[in-house]
Amino acid sequence: xxxxxxxxxxTTSLQRVAxxxxxxxxxxxxxxxxxAVPLFSIEWTHTLRTxxxxxxxxxxxxxxxxSFAVLRQQSLLGxxxxxxxxxxIAIAFLVSGRSLPALLLGAGVAGWIGVLLIRALTTTTRLKxxxxxxxxxxxxxxxxxxxxxxxQGRGDASQAGLKSFIFGQAAAIVERDVVVLxxxxxxxxxVMIAFWKEFKLITFDPEFAHxxxxxxxxxxxxxxxxxxxxxxxxLQLAGVVLMVGMLIAPAVAARQFTSRMExxxxxxxxLGGLAGGGGAFVSGLDAGLPTGPLIVVxxxxxxxxxxxxxxxxxxxxxxxxxxxxxxxxAAQNVLSDLYRHCLSHDDPMQITDESMLVNLRGDAARIAxxxxxxxxxxxxxxxxxxxxxxxxxxxxxxxx
Amino acid sequence: xxxxxASDALSxxxxxxxxxxxxxxxxxxDLTVAYNSRPALWDVDLRVPEGVLMAIVGPNGAGKSTxxxxxxxxxxxxxxxxxxxxxxYEQARQLVGYVPQRGSVDxxxxxxxxxxxxxxxxxxxxxxxxxxxxxxxxxxxxxxxxGLSAFAKRQISQLSGGQQxxxxxxxxxVQEAQLYxxxxxxxxxxxxxxxxxxxxxxxxxxxxxxxxVVHHDLQTVPEYFDWVxxxxxxxxxxxxxxxxxxxxxxxxxxxxxxxxxxAAPEAAGA
Numbered sequence: 001x002x003x004x005x006x007x008x009x010x011t012t013s014l015q016r017v018a019x020x021x022x023x024x025x026x027x028x029x030x031x032x033x034x035x036a037v038p039l040f041s042i043e044w045t046h047t048l049r050t051x052x053x054x055x056x057x058x059x060x061x062x063x064x065x066x067s068f069a070v071l072r073q074q075s076l077l078g079x080x081x082x083x084x085x086x087x088x089i090a091i092a093f094l095v096s097g098r099s100l101p102a103l104l105l106g107a108g109v110a111g112w113i114g115v116l117l118i119r120a121l122t123t124t125t126r127l128k129x130x131x132x133x134x135x136x137x138x139x140x141x142x143x144x145x146x147x148x149x150x151x152q153g154r155g156d157a158s159q160a161g162l163k164s165f166i167f168g169q170a171a172a173i174v175e176r177d178v179v180v181l182x183x184x185x186x187x188x189x190x191v192m193i194a195f196w197k198e199f200k201l202i203t204f205d206p207e208f209a210h211x212x213x214x215x216x217x218x219x220x221x222x223x224x225x226x227x228x229x230x231x232x233x234x235l236q237l238a239g240v241v242l243m244v245g246m247l248i249a250p251a252v253a254a255r256q257f258t259s260r261m262e263x264x265x266x267x268x269x270x271l272g273g274l275a276g277g278g279g280a281f282v283s284g285l286d287a288g289l290p291t292g293p294l295i296v297v298x299x300x301x302x303x304x305x306x307x308x309x310x311x312x313x314x315x316x317x318x319x320x321x322x323x324x325x326x327x328x329x330a331a332q333n334v335l336s337d338l339y340r341h342c343l344s345h346d347d348p349m350q351i352t353d354e355s356m357l358v359n360l361r362g363d364a365a366r367i368a369x370x371x372x373x374x375x376x377x378x379x380x381x382x383x384x385x386x387x388x389x390x391x392x393x394x395x396x397x398x399x400x
Numbered sequence: 401x402x403x404x405x406a407s408d409a410l411s412x413x414x415x416x417x418x419x420x421x422x423x424x425x426x427x428x429x430d431l432t433v434a435y436n437s438r439p440a441l442w443d444v445d446l447r448v449p450e451g452v453l454m455a456i457v458g459p460n461g462a463g464k465s466t467x468x469x470x471x472x473x474x475x476x477x478x479x480x481x482x483x484x485x486x487x488x489y490e491q492a493r494q495l496v497g498y499v500p501q502r503g504s505v506d507x508x509x510x511x512x513x514x515x516x517x518x519x520x521x522x523x524x525x526x527x528x529x530x531x532x533x534x535x536x537x538x539x540x541x542x543x544x545x546x547g548l549s550a551f552a553k554r555q556i557s558q559l560s561g562g563q564q565x566x567x568x569x570x571x572x573x574v575q576e577a578q579l580y581x582x583x584x585x586x587x588x589x590x591x592x593x594x595x596x597x598x599x600x601x602x603x604x605x606x607x608x609x610x611x612x613v614v615h616h617d618l619q620t621v622p623e624y625f626d627w628v629x630x631x632x633x634x635x636x637x638x639x640x641x642x643x644x645x646x647x648x649x650x651x652x653x654x655x656x657x658x659x660x661x662x663a664a665p666e667a668a669g670a
Binding site: 071073194195197198200201203204205207208210211212213214255258259260261264 | 469472473474493496498500504505506509510511512515516519520522523525526527528530531555557571575
């Protein structure tokens with residue numbers, strides 16, 4: 001590394017990025033391992049296994065479809081949808097009792113009506129989308145709460161599980177439910193894979209998609225429907241209040257680590273499964289713990305960690321990169337200062353006092369001199385400095 | 401319709417007309433589009449012959465982009481219809497390429513340049529089919545043509561505005577269409593990109609493609625295009641640049657707000 005660094009700055013910075021990326025993958029893997037190890041030391045009862053499996057399945061489906069919601073910039077629409085599902089659940093219960101498929105159907109229909117209502121409000125009135133969402137969300141949710149109170153008042157023994165839809169309750173999941181969830185969730189994922197390229201195009205560039213894709217409107221509808229199904233499936237686990245966190249957080253975290261859509265959806269599914277399974281596990285240990293908050297805390301912590309440390313996009317990474325740029329810039333300036341000092345004395349070996357550079361550039365000059373010394377561009381004793389031959393060459397190239 | 405057949409016959413029989421005026425590539429009849437009951441386009445009739453490079457110019461809010469979008473069925477029409485090589489859009493889909501405004505998408509989307517260009521093939525592929533090596537080769541060739549070969553694997557968030565525009569052009573190229581619609585491709589691009597687009601337009605014309613471009617810069621119209629439509633909610637004039645792109649027509653389009661191309665502006669610019 002005798003030669004100076006600025007000319008091959010690009011190569012080295014690319015190498016550095018690659019290095020930092022691999023480091024953060026190792027860190028992420030280590031964290032996963034630390035989290036995973038205690039799981040194997042627990043005694044797995046049948047109930048616990050059912051609950052965790054259900055949570056993981058839901059997490060995977062929500063993570064994958066949540067990626068589309070995030071990329072379509074419809075995160076809050078997901079929130080509105082989850083809330084508007086509540087009266088549907090209550091009505092389905094009144095009609096057909098506590099059967100999961102009926103409850104989910106009711107939730108889906110109510111959520112869908114809610115979304116259509118939001119769309120109708122924004123197109124026919126002067127309401128903006130956020131206001132329309134707030135109105136529909138709160139009124140549907142209030143209706144749902146009222147219906148639940150009514151159901152509770154009837155003193156029906158089977159209504160116990162119904163309240164779990166508000167904050168989510170993994171313990172309410174029985175083995176038969178897991179089969180239903182796995183079948184529906186599997187079907188959702190299969191459709192997603194089958195129409196992958198259409199979904200991707202319609203998410204990235206809806207206008208262009210409508211000009212090239214056959215029946216683009218239908219495809220668009222199917223994608224929305226899949227997102228609705230994912231939300232509805234997750235309701236029992238995460239609850240209508242916090243469902244949006246389960247949908248969005250894994251996708252946000254995954255987006256930080258990759259800049260391609262395929263790995264993003266895969267990673268979001270994995271993180272969703274982890275958060276769903278983990279949240280269900282903790283809540284399964286004690287029936288009193290609501291699952292929704294646990295899952296959402298798990299998923300959102302993952303997202304926060306990702307926002308902070310992800311290579312390339314994370315806050316810390318950005319800060320480090322900026323600091324590096326600042327230091328490189330300071331080093332270049334100090335190198336030029338030394339060179340000009342030489343020029344003014346017409347002597348390439350002219351010695352410069354560090355205090356002079358500090359007066360000129362501030363304390364950054366000290367750090368810059370040490371960096372230049374490491375790169376072999378300057379020579380000095382910590383107080384007096386002169387350029388090396390390589391340093392003269394580098395400075396000359398800078399001046400050009 | 402009868403009127404149009406008659407005018408077709410007329411233009412074929414007239415010996416002085418240009419080479420290309422025989423068949424129309426793009427035709428709009430009685431097109432009206434309204435936003436909040438205010439007309440954005442009013443009773444537009446337009447016929448574009450095959451093989452021309454046509455600019456659509458007009459002031460802001462004249463309905464230039466709206467004309468393209470309504471023709472392609474992206475926004476609802478209050479009245480009228482659009483034909484492409486005599487067919488409806490559904491039938492002619494494969495013959496039409498589209499370059500939307502580059503501001504219409506999120507450039508932080510997690511995908512690569514090559515991926516975006518490949519999207520131009522999705523229409524030909526149809527449902528459930530994966531892109532093949534042939535599609536990939538076509539995409540790479542298109543990137544070469546717009547000078548972005550080195551960027552194929554690049555994440556799209558790393559592109560400059562001009563590179564984004566060229567990526568969109570490459571995506572349209574792989575559509576292998578006969579008729580292209582481009583929505584302001586020259587808007588806020590660097591000189592390299594502007595030259596690349598001009599070269600591309602000329603190549604397309606040399607291959608007898610028709611290109612319809614929403615354009616803003618009046619100065620370059622005579623240089624880049626051979627056909628022009630002046631639009632301000634209604635069609636003011638349409639035809640060859642040499643006959644149509646006149647001071648008088650520009651005044652009628654821009655309501656005298658343009659200090660026209662020649663040094664002496666007309667007083668009667670109503």
